[in-house]
Amino acid sequence: MAVKVYIIFYSMYGHIKTMAEAVKKGVESVEGVEATIYQVAETLPEEVLGKMHAPPKSDYPIIDPQTLPDADGFVFGFPTRFGMMAAQMKAFFDTTGGLWQKGALHGKPASMFTSTATQGGGQETTIMTAVTQLAHHGMIYVPTGFGAGSIMFGVQEPRGGSAWGAGTLAAPDGSRTPSEVELAQAEFMGKNLAGVAKKLKA
Numbered sequence: 001m002a003v004k005v006y007i008i009f010y011s012m013y014g015h016i017k018t019m020a021e022a023v024k025k026g027v028e029s030v031e032g033v034e035a036t037i038y039q040v041a042e043t044l045p046e047e048v049l050g051k052m053h054a055p056p057k058s059d060y061p062i063i064d065p066q067t068l069p070d071a072d073g074f075v076f077g078f079p080t081r082f083g084m085m086a087a088q089m090k091a092f093f094d095t096t097g098g099l100w101q102k103g104a105l106h107g108k109p110a111s112m113f114t115s116t117a118t119q120g121g122g123q124e125t126t127i128m129t130a131v132t133q134l135a136h137h138g139m140i141y142v143p144t145g146f147g148a149g150s151i152m153f154g155v156q157e158p159r160g161g162s163a164w165g166a167g168t169l170a171a172p173d174g175s176r177t178p179s180e181v182e183l184a185q186a187e188f189m190g191k192n193l194a195g196v197a198k199k200l201k202a
């Protein structure tokens with residue numbers, strides 16, 4: 001039976017969505033592992049989204065928390081809000097209390113990625129503070145470390161991502177799109193997580 005990885009994201013302006021698609025490529029590069037992308041439900045009213053100049057949502061299905069136990073591994077993606085995960089993602093995690101009570105996600109591996117407007121804007125703290133969600137579920141946090149290789153060592157150009165997980169820099173006006181290096185780390189992260197999920201399932 002195929003190993004299933006769910007990629008679950010929140011994205012207001014599309015940067016995290018693009019990164020999620022790179023993660024999927026990485027997951028699918030591992031034989032016998034399937035990837036499905038989901039987004040979490042929006043919590044802001046249309047009027048507020050309009051004032052924030054948010055574009056329409058992508059077509060990815062909204063995750064139903066009750067289906068989480070069907071997955072063998074997860075990659076969660078969320079933009080930063082003041083150095084921590086966006087409230088929409090937190091609202092999603094808050095719906096998993098019933099699963100927590102049953103220990104339904106215990107032992108499942110998960111990686112995480114993020115997006116910030118700026119360098120020093122919370123690439124590391126956003127993922128670090130999100131580890132509490134995994135810890136309470138008894139999930140296994142799978143960081144990327146420096147496993148993506150030489151791309152992790154370059155300092156010639158600005159880049160998101162860290163040992164904690166992949167990341168992109170969106171720029172303060174949201175005009176920057178994920179760079180080749182950032183997408184490569186996202187792809188590596190998908191491959192890495194898929195490999196761990198496959199070994200654990202076996």
Ligand SMILES: Cc1cc2nc3c(=O)[nH]c(=O)nc-3n(C[C@H](O)[C@H](O)[C@H](O)COP(=O)(O)O)c2cc1C
Pocket residue numbers: 010011012013014015016017079080081082083084115116117118119120121122170174
């Ligand atoms: C309320 C709010 C708080 C934010 N806080 C930060 C922050 O602490 N650091 C930062 O670099 N960017 C911050 N941003 C910018 C977002 O992280 C950025 O828009 C996002 O990473 C883009 O990802 P997306 O296109 O997937 O929505 C903030 C944005 C909003 C609306």
